[in-house]
Amino acid sequence: xxxxxxxxxxxxxxxxxxxxxxxxxxxxxxxxxxxxxxxxxxxxxxxxxxxxxxxxxxxxxxxxxxxxxxxxxxxxxxxxxxxxxxxxxxxxxxxxxxxxxxxxxxxxxxxxxxxxxxxxxxxxxxxxxxxxxxxxxxxxxxxxxxxxxxxxxxxxxxxxxxxxxxxxxxxxxxxxxxxxxxxxxxxxxxxxxxxxxxxxxxxxxxxxxxxxxxxxxxxxxxxxxxxxxxxxxxxxxxxxxxxxxxxxxxxxxxxxxxxxxxxxxxxxxxxxxxxxxxxxxxxxxxxxxxxxxxxxxxxxxxxxxxxxxxxxxxxxxxxxxxxxxxxxxxxxxxxxxxxxxxxxxxxxxxxxxxxxxxxxxxxxxxxxxxxxxxxxxxxxxxxxxxxxxxxxxxxxxxxxxxxxxxxxxxxxxxxxxxxxxxx
Amino acid sequence: xxxxxxxxxxxxxxxxxxxxxxxxxxxxxxxxxxxxxxxxxxxxxxxxxxxxxxxxxxxxxxxxxxxxxxxxxxxxxxxxxxxxxxxxxxxxxxxxxxxxxxxxxxxxxxxxxxxxxxxxxxxxxxxxxxxxxxxxxxxxxxxxxxxxxxxxxxxxxxxxxxxxxxxxxxxxxxxxxxxxxxxxxxxxxxxxxxxxxxxxxxxxxxxxxxxxxxxxxxxxxxxxxxxxxxxxxxxxxxxxxxxxxxxxxxxxxxxxxxxxxxxxxxxxxxxxxxxxxxxxxxxxxxxxxxxxxxxxxxxxxxxxxxxxxxxxxxxxxxxxxxxxxxxxxxxxxxxxxxxxxxxxxxxxxxxxxxxxxxxxxxxxxxxxxxxxxxxxxxxxxxxxxxxxxxxxxxxxxxxxxxxxxxxxxxxxxxxxxxxxxxx
Numbered sequence: 083x084x085x086x087x088x089x090x091x092x093x094x095x096x097x098x099x100x101x102x103x104x105x106x107x108x109x110x111x112x113x114x115x116x117x118x119x120x121x122x123x124x125x126x127x128x129x130x131x132x133x134x135x136x137x138x139x140x141x142x143x144x145x146x147x148x149x150x151x152x153x154x155x156x157x158x159x160x161x162x163x164x165x166x167x168x169x170x171x172x173x174x175x176x177x178x179x180x181x182x183x184x185x186x187x188x189x190x191x192x193x194x195x196x197x198x199x200x201x202x203x204x205x206x207x208x209x210x211x212x213x214x215x216x217x218x219x220x221x222x223x224x225x226x227x228x229x230x231x232x233x234x235x236x237x238x239x240x241x242x243x244x245x246x247x248x249x250x251x252x253x254x255x256x257x258x259x260x261x262x263x264x265x266x267x268x269x270x271x272x273x274x275x276x277x278x279x280x281x282x283x284x285x286x287x288x289x290x291x292x293x294x295x296x297x298x299x300x301x302x303x304x305x306x307x308x309x310x311x312x313x314x315x316x317x318x319x320x321x322x323x324x325x326x327x328x329x330x331x332x333x334x335x336x337x338x339x340x341x342x343x344x345x346x347x348x349x350x351x352x353x354x355x356x357x358x359x360x361x362x363x364x365x366x367x368x369x370x371x372x373x374x375x376x377x378x379x380x381x382x383x384x385x386x387x388x389x390x391x392x393x394x395x396x397x398x399x400x401x402x403x404x405x406x407x408x409x410x411x412x413x414x415x416x417x418x419x420x421x422x423x424x425x426x427x428x429x430x431x432x433x434x435x436x437x438x439x440x441x442x443x444x445x446x447x448x449x450x451x452x453x454x455x456x457x458x459x460x461x462x463x464x465x466x467x468x469x470x471x472x473x474x475x476x477x478x479x480x481x482x483x484x485x486x487x488x489x490x491x492x493x494x495x496x497x498x499x500x501x502x503x504x505x
Numbered sequence: 506x507x508x509x510x511x512x513x514x515x516x517x518x519x520x521x522x523x524x525x526x527x528x529x530x531x532x533x534x535x536x537x538x539x540x541x542x543x544x545x546x547x548x549x550x551x552x553x554x555x556x557x558x559x560x561x562x563x564x565x566x567x568x569x570x571x572x573x574x575x576x577x578x579x580x581x582x583x584x585x586x587x588x589x590x591x592x593x594x595x596x597x598x599x600x601x602x603x604x605x606x607x608x609x610x611x612x613x614x615x616x617x618x619x620x621x622x623x624x625x626x627x628x629x630x631x632x633x634x635x636x637x638x639x640x641x642x643x644x645x646x647x648x649x650x651x652x653x654x655x656x657x658x659x660x661x662x663x664x665x666x667x668x669x670x671x672x673x674x675x676x677x678x679x680x681x682x683x684x685x686x687x688x689x690x691x692x693x694x695x696x697x698x699x700x701x702x703x704x705x706x707x708x709x710x711x712x713x714x715x716x717x718x719x720x721x722x723x724x725x726x727x728x729x730x731x732x733x734x735x736x737x738x739x740x741x742x743x744x745x746x747x748x749x750x751x752x753x754x755x756x757x758x759x760x761x762x763x764x765x766x767x768x769x770x771x772x773x774x775x776x777x778x779x780x781x782x783x784x785x786x787x788x789x790x791x792x793x794x795x796x797x798x799x800x801x802x803x804x805x806x807x808x809x810x811x812x813x814x815x816x817x818x819x820x821x822x823x824x825x826x827x828x829x830x831x832x833x834x835x836x837x838x839x840x841x842x843x844x845x846x847x848x849x850x851x852x853x854x855x856x857x858x859x860x861x862x863x864x865x866x867x868x869x870x871x872x873x874x875x876x877x878x879x880x881x882x883x884x885x886x887x888x889x890x891x892x893x894x895x896x897x898x899x900x901x902x903x904x905x906x907x908x909x910x911x912x913x914x915x916x917x918x919x920x921x922x923x924x925x926x927x928x
Contacts (some may be wrong), residue, residue, distance in 0.1 A: 362793025370785025
C-alpha cells in the first residue's frame, strides 16, 4: 500500500507550527509496512487544497489528512476530500452528543457553527474524538482509503491508535515491530564493531545503530504477521546483543539513564543524596521526575559557590585553595559531605566548568569531576566533555547517573566484569 | 512572489527525522513577504523526485529545496532540479578547496565521491558551506529562482542567513519585521480585552496574540522598506502596550522569566538561595543556566523529604504535622530557613503536589505553595495548577520566578501599582 500524508493549515505554511503530525504518521505507517511516498502541506485555500487532494488521490492508495476539520469557514478538508467518493454528508448522532457533552464540560455554550463538525460522509467509519470536538473519518471506496484527522496532536494520536491502526493492520499481511536498545559510554563505531557479525548475519530482524543526543541506540526491526511473532524473532537477537554489550546496554525502550537509576534505587531500597555544582539541581530534578522517589531521595544541595561548598558540605578551605573547586579532591569531599550530613547510603556530587568563561589551559571548559560516596567508600571520576553550556551540564548529569548505575551493578557482578570501552 | 519548499529525504518519509527546515524556511519567507503555497517532502527516488520538482516549477516562482546534495548515489537533488535551466555542471574551485580543508580539519581523507559535491550549474551563485561539505546553490532564469540547501539545519540556517536572505530581500519592495512581547499571569482573552482598541486601530504593525506553553505572546509585525523603518513603526505601539500591561509584560524577544530574573538579580547585586520540594532543583538549575550567576546565587536545597525540610531548613515538626508539607506555613518556614542559613537577602521556596498520586479533596494534585523571604519580610502564595507531573513542576518553577520578579519591581514602583489581573 502506498500512502500520502496531507497536512492542511496556513499556520504551517507561515512557520508558526511545526508539522509533527507528519512525522508521527510516517513512523506509524512504516511500522505497519505501508510506504509513504509524499508528505504535502497546503493552506486553507480551496483551489490549492482541491489541487493537492486530486493529486494525492491520483498517486496514492491511502490518503491521510490532518487539520481543517474545525467549525469555521476556513475548515474545508472534509468537504473537499470526500468529494472523490460522492457520498452526501449526514449528521452523526453520537458525534453530536459527544460534542455537546464536551462543551458542557467546559461550561461553554455550543454555537451553531460547531454542528458542522458532526456531519460525516454517509457510510463512513467515524473516529470519535475524546479530546476535542471534531470527529475523524475513515472512508473507503473506488480502491482508495481516506483518513481525516483533526490537527492537534493530542486529538490525532489517540484517534490513530484507537481506530486507524487496527483498521490498517487488518489489511496488512505483514507488520513491522521495532525494539530499541540503549547504550551508554560506548561510541557508535565501537558498537558496530562489537556487533558486526550479528549485523551482517541478520535479515529479520534488521539491526540499525544511530546516535541520539548523548547515547547510541540499536534498533531491531522485525517483519512478521503479528506482534507476537515479531517479538519471537527479536528476542534471541536482543539477548545476544545484551550478552555482547554487557553493562554498557542500560535499557530497552523509551527511557533515560536517570529513570533506570531511580527505579534501581527504589528496588534496592537505597537512599541517596546529591551535591551539585555545575549541574545546579539537574541531577536532583531528574530524580524528582520519578514518582515515588521520596522513599530513596533524601535531599539535594546545590552548592554553586565555594562558600556553600564549605558551609553546607564541609569541603575544606584548604582543598579549594590547593586543588580548586573543580577537582577530584573537591568532588570527593562534596560526596562525603552530602552523604554524612543526610545519612544517605549513597552521596553523588558534580563539579566542573560549564563555560562559556572560566576555562584555563589546565582545566578547559568541559572539565567535569564526579564524586561518589557508596556505602563507606569514596571514589572520583574525571569526565572531559565538549559543547556549549547547556550540553555540558546535561551530559555531566547523565554521566553521573550512568556512573552510579555501573557502580550499583558491579557490587553484585562477578569479579572481572569491567567496562568494555571508554567513550 | 510565490514559493514552494521541497524537502528531499527518505528518512523524513520514514518519520526518523522531523522536517524542521520547512518551518524555519517558511518563517523566513513570511518575514520577507513571500507567500509559501506548498511544502512537499519526497524520498530519494528519481522518478518521484522528478515529478515533485516539475510540479514545483509549474506552480511556484521560487523553489527552495533541502537535502540530497551529499556525495552518495542517493543524492539526486542537484542533478534533478537544475535540469529545468539546462546549464551543465562545472567544478567550483573554492568549494573544492573548502571541502579539502574541511576533511583535513577532521583528520580524515577525502574520498573521490565527495568531489561530486563541488560540481555546480554554470553561472549559478554558490552558497559556501562553513559547517559541512556540500555547498548550496542559487540559480535563476526563465522567470524562476531555485535555491538548494544541504539537509542538516546547522548547515542550512547559516547559509540562508548569509546568502539567500539578502538575495531575496533585494527583490522585495517590502519586508516584514516582527517583535514579540511576553506576558505573564494574564490570560489571552484578558490581554485581547485590554488591547482591543489598539488591535482594532492598527494595520501596520499588525497585532496578534497567542499562547505559548505557559505565557501569552503578543506579536507586532510591521511591513516596511527596511528594518529601520519597520522598527520606527513598531516602537510607539510597543510602548503603548507596555504602558497598558505594566508589570505583566515581562520582556521583549526570545527569553524566559528565569533569565529575566537572573539578570535582575545580578544588576541589583541581590543574593538569593532557594529551597525546593516539588520543583526538586529546577529553580536552582534555571539560575545556573545563566552564566555568571554565582555572584548572586548562594545555594539551593532540594528538600523533598520532611526530614530534610526539618534538618536542613529548620522547618518545625509541629508545622509539618499541623499544616502538612504542602502548606503556606511550610513554604514560609522553608524560605526563612534557606535565607537565614545561607545569609542571602532573598529566600525562595516551593512545595506542592506534582502527582500523579498524593492528592486529596482538600489539596488536589497541582496544589502549589510558594514562599518568599525578601530582605526581612516573608510572604506566601497559593498557586493552583493543572496538568501532568512535568507540566505542574515546570509551571511551579515559572510561577516562582514571576512572583519574585514582581516583588523586586514593586519595591521600587510607586504606591498603588498593582497587578492588573490574576491568571
